[in-house]
Amino acid sequence: MPLPSKYLMAVYYIMSRKRSKRKQPEREEFVLHEHEKIEEGVFDKRTMLRLRRLFTHDIISSLGFVIATGKEADVYLADPGSKISADAVVVKIFRIETSGFARRMLYITGDPRFGKIKGGMNNVVNEWCKKEYGNLKIAALAGVYAPKPYYFNGNILAMEFIDNNGVPASTLKDTELSNPTETLSVIISAIKKLYAKGLVHSDVSEYNILLRGGTPYLIDFGQAVVLGHPEASYFLQRDVENIIAYFEKKYGISRNIGETLAYITG
Numbered sequence: 001m002p003l004p005s006k007y008l009m010a011v012y013y014i015m016s017r018k019r020s021k022r023k024q025p026e027r028e029e030f031v032l033h034e035h036e037k038i039e040e041g042v043f044d045k046r047t048m049l050r051l052r053r054l055f056t057h058d059i060i061s062s063l064g065f066v067i068a069t070g071k072e073a074d075v076y077l078a079d080p081g082s083k084i085s086a087d088a089v090v091v092k093i094f095r096i097e098t099s100g101f102a103r104r105m106l107y108i109t110g111d112p113r114f115g116k117i118k119g120g121m122n123n124v125v126n127e128w129c130k131k132e133y134g135n136l137k138i139a140a141l142a143g144v145y146a147p148k149p150y151y152f153n154g155n156i157l158a159m160e161f162i163d164n165n166g167v168p169a170s171t172l173k174d175t176e177l178s179n180p181t182e183t184l185s186v187i188i189s190a191i192k193k194l195y196a197k198g199l200v201h202s203d204v205s206e207y208n209i210l211l212r213g214g215t216p217y218l219i220d221f222g223q224a225v226v227l228g229h230p231e232a233s234y235f236l237q238r239d240v241e242n243i244i245a246y247f248e249k250k251y252g253i254s255r256n257i258g259e260t261l262a263y264i265t266g
């Protein structure tokens with residue numbers, strides 16, 4: 001089967017970013033080295049083939065620029081395919097060879113949705129990606145502000161782009177809120193709605209909340225666990241403590257942790 005031309009264009013785009021290795025000034029060399037690490041980590045052969053499926057399934061029509069590179073995943077912006085009615089699609093590609101194996105196992109082992117995972121790191125990453133997709137579906141069912149999940153395949157997840165007029169939304173950490181009390185209430189109510197659907201995000205922080213038109217959106221659901229996980233109540237308490245501590249430190253708002261937990265679980 002011939003490759004779709006848009007797929008080829010994306011491949012050329014990625015390849016074109018592998019710049020020449022002539023002697024570079026120190027800073028450029030560092031940047032080049034970082035880029036190579038990203039590309040080697042993300043776009044291995046398997047990932048390329050999976051990326052192709054996003055084109056053949058009409059989820060994306062071209063791959064754009066990197067929005068963010070994290071320790072474990074890189075986040076790209078893409079043009080939508082015919083199946084998606086939105087202006088853009090976010091494509092999160094998890095690195096296969098990554099550290100964080102032990103950290104991930106903590107959230108996977110004990111989640112009754114997952115059995116024993118065989119086959120090493122590759123499968124752990126795939127399970128993680130599938131888990132984020134499933135968790136985003138639950139968030140959508142719960143009516144929580146979070147990216148709508150579109151599609152996943154192996155280590156690739158496609159989801160709704162959280163933006164402000166086409167610009168990637170900023171994190172809570174990088175935003176000065178005009179009504180922090182209200183924002184904190186919306187975040188706590190999101191935690192409550194997730195809890196009611198049996199899910200604990202497990203990494204609620206100023207880094208995993210984006211502000212779209214002033215509304216806080218929870219992102220990064222890979223580590224979210226169901227209530228059957230033995231550490232679920234510990235993760236819930238940690239989420240609540242972290243977010244309350246952030247609002248207290250930055251905005252001087254105080255909220256009782258015990259009462260908030262009782263509200264969430266009540």
Ligand SMILES: Nc1ncnc2c1ncn2[C@@H]1O[C@H](COP(=O)(O)OP(=O)(O)OP(=O)(O)O)[C@@H](O)[C@H]1O
Pocket residue numbers: 067068069070071072073075090092147159160161162163168169171207208210219220221
């Ligand atoms: N749906 C989205 N819409 C807009 N921006 C997004 C979206 N998803 C992720 N991002 C951007 O990508 C960044 C990293 O995403 P995310 O937190 O899901 O990945 P991560 O693997 O946890 O990365 P990190 O290790 O940096 O935390 C976010 O901080 C945000 O800036």
Ligand SMILES: [Mg+2]
Pocket residue numbers: 207208220
């Ligand atoms: Mg994150």
